Amino acid sequence: MEIKVLGPGCAKCKATVDVLTRAAADTGAAVTITKIEDMREIVGYGVMSTPGVVIDGKVVHVGSVPTQEQAGAWMK
Amino acid sequence: MTMQAQEIPKTPTPAWVWSAGVAAFVALWWLVYGQLIPFSEWLVGLLPVDRASHTGEALAFFFYDVPKVMMLLALIVFAMGVVRSFFSPEKTRAMLSGKREGVGNVLSASLGILTPFCSCSAVPLFIGFVSAGVPLGVTFSFLIAAPMVNEVALVLLVGLVGWQVAVTYLVFGLSIAIVAGFIIGKLNLEGWLQPWVRDIHAGASAPTDLESARLTWVERYKLGIEAVREIFGKVWMWIILGIGLGALIHGYVPQDLMVRIMGAEAWWSVPAAVAMGIPMYTNAAGVIPIVEALLGKGAALGTVLAFMMAVIALSLPEMLILRQVLTLRLIAVFIGVVGGGILSVGFLFNFLF
Numbered sequence A: 001m002e003i004k005v006l007g008p009g010c011a012k013c014k015a016t017v018d019v020l021t022r023a024a025a026d027t028g029a030a031v032t033i034t035k036i037e038d039m040r041e042i043v044g045y046g047v048m049s050t051p052g053v054v055i056d057g058k059v060v061h062v063g064s065v066p067t068q069e070q071a072g073a074w075m076k
Numbered sequence B: 001m002t003m004q005a006q007e008i009p010k011t012p013t014p015a016w017v018w019s020a021g022v023a024a025f026v027a028l029w030w031l032v033y034g035q036l037i038p039f040s041e042w043l044v045g046l047l048p049v050d051r052a053s054h055t056g057e058a059l060a061f062f063f064y065d066v067p068k069v070m071m072l073l074a075l076i077v078f079a080m081g082v083v084r085s086f087f088s089p090e091k092t093r094a095m096l097s098g099k100r101e102g103v104g105n106v107l108s109a110s111l112g113i114l115t116p117f118c119s120c121s122a123v124p125l126f127i128g129f130v131s132a133g134v135p136l137g138v139t140f141s142f143l144i145a146a147p148m149v150n151e152v153a154l155v156l157l158v159g160l161v162g163w164q165v166a167v168t169y170l171v172f173g174l175s176i177a178i179v180a181g182f183i184i185g186k187l188n189l190e191g192w193l194q195p196w197v198r199d200i201h202a203g204a205s206a207p208t209d210l211e212s213a214r215l216t217w218v219e220r221y222k223l224g225i226e227a228v229r230e231i232f233g234k235v236w237m238w239i240i241l242g243i244g245l246g247a248l249i250h251g252y253v254p255q256d257l258m259v260r261i262m263g264a265e266a267w268w269s270v271p272a273a274v275a276m277g278i279p280m281y282t283n284a285a286g287v288i289p290i291v292e293a294l295l296g297k298g299a300a301l302g303t304v305l306a307f308m309m310a311v312i313a314l315s316l317p318e319m320l321i322l323r324q325v326l327t328l329r330l331i332a333v334f335i336g337v338v339g340g341g342i343l344s345v346g347f348l349f350n351f352l353f
Helices: A011-027 A039-044 A068-075 B015-034 B036-046 B054-084 B089-096 B103-114 B119-131 B136-148 B151-160 B163-186 B195-203 B217-252 B255-262 B269-277 B284-296 B301-313 B316-322 B328-352
Strands: A002-006 A032-036 A052-055 A058-062
Touching: A002 A011, A011 A032, A011 A068, A039 B119, B015 B036, B015 B054, B015 B217, B036 B054, B054 B151, B054 B217, B089 B103, B089 B119, B089 B136, B103 B136, B103 B163, B119 B136, B119 B316, B136 B163, B136 B301, B151 B163, B151 B217, B151 B284, B163 B301, B163 B328, B217 B284, B269 B301, B269 B328, B284 B301, B301 B328, B316 B328
Parallel strands: A002 A032
Antiparallel strands: A002 A052, A052 A058
């Protein structure tokens, strides 16, 4: 599973990566998490409020740090 | 994949329990709020200082204002967090796209207050708007109003200076956003965007609205609480520092000094206040206690409002963020138009009051 976190390096974006990393460790899911900071790529997904989460090419979340439960559900 | 104990869902608290909890909290809030003056006097009375001295005056100011501002902030930020859960950048964009200038600027500035916005997503939001056919001037109305007319600024003005000044600030802040956006739109500056933004213009796809669509009340309350947590984490230190500084000015700086420097007679004080405000970057929380103290010491209202608007709406860090999408020329126009609006408000107020 390929996860991308979209965000220009603000505190919330880092928190999002942390939440996802923890969820991956908890569920044992095999994921790669990349952080996308390039504006062109971010807007390429049509995301207007960061942080955004993209899983396998699909935007699943925008505008806030996801909760641990949400992140866990995505890993299934 | 292993199922862990903590993931077994508990029965969720029903919505009415949450609503009752919120109501009880507001009632308690009201009771405590009424007791703040006696509380601050009692606290100063415990200290080995003369209540009538400069120090006593400064301390009473500090002990009353800190809890007052914190309480007001908690209540209003929570309420705004709940209100904002009904809005999202996606919905706002849908409402604004294809709107003509004029009506569009008014709608856009108003939505700027209500839509959740963080200056760190100013760039994706800007592009999202422009690429969906929201006119440039209308987009600017949003970008000017969103940081300038925010609930933290308004709460602090109500709490520290008075509701009349808060309403004045709201009305003129909105007017500047509307008029400045309208003017920028009329100048037809689309060609002054960064080239890569112009290219995106046509293509980008609008994603469907994700989770904001169907939220339960409990989730909205939780968003309100989250907003309070976030804002407090960001501003508590600024508030204490700002009120501390305000208390010092309140207790120690002589009145006639302020009147001479920042009074209505000194015409140059308005441009000076704007010029000073631009490089300063604090959120509204840090600047308003100072604003209060300045007003209390006889600084002119227009000068102080201009200073505050410049600090909040024309911040250098935000310009740097926008630099990614706007050419320097367009940023200069932006600063010129918004700065001009702030100057006019400053002069107007000093003239009228």
